[in-house]
Amino acid sequence: MLHTPNGHLSTLQSGAYLEKQFHQSLKRAYNPKRKYQAQSIIISFSSEEFDTSDLKRQATQAMQLVEGYVHQHFSDAQSVSCVQCDGDGGKLHVHLLINTVKTNGKTVPTNRFSVYRMRRNFNEYLERNFQLVTGREWSNSFNKASTRKDAKTIITRSSWEEQLKQTINQVKQEVRNVVDFINRLSTKGIQIKERGKKKQWTYTQIIPDKNGKPKLHRVRAYYQRKDKAEHVLSTRGLGQAYTRQGLDNYWRQQLEKEQEITPVKSHYRKEVKTNDRKDVQTEREELIKIRTLARDAQAAANERQRRIQLNLQKSRSADVEERKQRTQSQTGSTTSRRRDQSRSKSISKHQRYAETTQRLVKKQQERAKRTNGKDVGPDL
Known part of the structure; x- marks a missing residue:
């Protein structure tokens, strides 16, 4: 910022010069296209803190408090502050502009600009330093706020x-x-x-x-x-x-x-109260017998189920073996039938050949008789 020849800050500052200084940090940022480069904050003081009766002195004190807060919480970033006393309320307030890009090119985390966080930190700073700067005690006005009458009935x-x-x-x-x-x-x-x-x-x-x-x-x-x-x-x-x-x-x-917790147990209590322990012991023994019989019945049922499964497997194996034998038998009968058919064909062929030979012999003999010649054997 611009200073006077004696080393103090000048009341006249150049907006173009300040913008140029902020832009230099933006050039060093890892993301120079970031949308927000600066965060604008307004810190307003109540009339109890500064009543503007001595505006010049109180404005200096307000500026000193704000700059001390900024130096403590935002010392790694550039900032510009301006104190004013205008508006309808006439309250003394400070306009604060903080560069969101640090001088080393890194950005300021956005959660550091949370309204609740900044208000809490600034109130804590005023509680420690307000009296040192102004000479007066500082009281937090937020603690004086009255609570709602129906606060306990509100459902969060x-x-x-x-x-x-x-x-x-x-x-x-x-x-x-x-x-x-x-x-x-x-x-x-x-x-x-x-x-x-x-x-x-x-x-x-x-x-x-x-x-x-x-x-x-x-x-x-x-x-x-x-x-x-x-x-x-x-x-x-x-x-x-x-x-x-x-x-x-x-x-x-x-x-x-x-x-x-079965009804038998409640009955045990009643019987014990009447000092009839023998009946209780008898019922317990009967209950044990019933459970034993139930386990035996379950075991017998499991054994029957296992036997049924074994019989079913044996039956399936027998069916498979029977089908296999039936298939082999059908194959053997087919082969025998084909052999008989071929033998029958061969016998029939020999019979036809013998019959043909006999017919030729008869014809030859008849021909010899008609010609009154000697018996001549067949011309084979």
């Missing part, structure tokens, strides 16, 4: 989730299955929706907000966000106990406990 998200957990814990003890659980919650204004392929649950309820208007609140039963390596990045929701699987496990455990 965290309080709603706690009430929802209490309601679910109460209802799941009164039912024994999912259908009754969903129906009981619907009577209390709580709906359950299933999401995605895994049918994950989401609880929803419409309740009035701080202004009395109905607002839909929703929360997942349980959800984990994972990366490609199946590492858990974040976990949301009420908890695994409020998923469908968690509730099913709870009801199954309750059922097992109820089965363990």
Whole structure:
């Protein structure tokens, strides 16, 4: 910034010169095309802090406080501040401009410009240094703010989730299955929706907000966000106990406990109270016998099932062997039939040849008789 010959800051500053200084840092940034180069902040003081009765002195003090705060929290970035006292309220305020690019080319994290964070840090700085600069005590005006009368009745998200957990814990003890659980919650204004392929649950309820208007609140039963390596990045929701699987496990455990506490045991207590221990021992022995018989019956049933399987396998093996023999028998009979047919054809051929020879001999003899010649054998 421009200074006077005696080394003090000049009240007259060149906007073009300041812009050029900011732009030099932008050239060194890793991303020179970033959209936001500077962050504009207005720090306004209350009339209790500075009543503007001595404007020149109070303006200097306000500037000193703001510059001290900037030096403590934003010393690694360029900044420009200007004090004013104008507007309708006439409050003393300081315009602060901070370069979002540091002099080394790195950027200032955006979370450092959070309004709540900056206000908390500035209040802490005033609490330590206001009296040193002005000579007066500083009191935080935010601590004097009156709380709402209905603050305790306003339902926030965290309080709603706690009430929802209490309601679910109460209802799941009164039912024994999912259908009754969903129906009981619907009577209390709580709906359950299933999401995605895994049918994950989401609880929803419409309740009035701080202004009395109905607002839909929703929360997942349980959800984990994972990366490609199946590492858990974040976990949301009420908890695994409020998923469908968690509730099913709870009801199954309750059922097992109820089965363990049978009416016989309660009867034992009554009999013990009447000092009739023999009947109790007898009933226990009978119960042991019944369980033994049940185990024996189960073992016998398993043995019968095994025998049935073995017989079935043997029957299948016999069927396969019978088909194989039948196939071989059919093949042998076909071969014998073909052999008989060829033999029959050969015999028939010889018979025809013998008959032909006999006919020729007869014809030759008849011819010799007609010519009165001597008997001549056949001309073969």
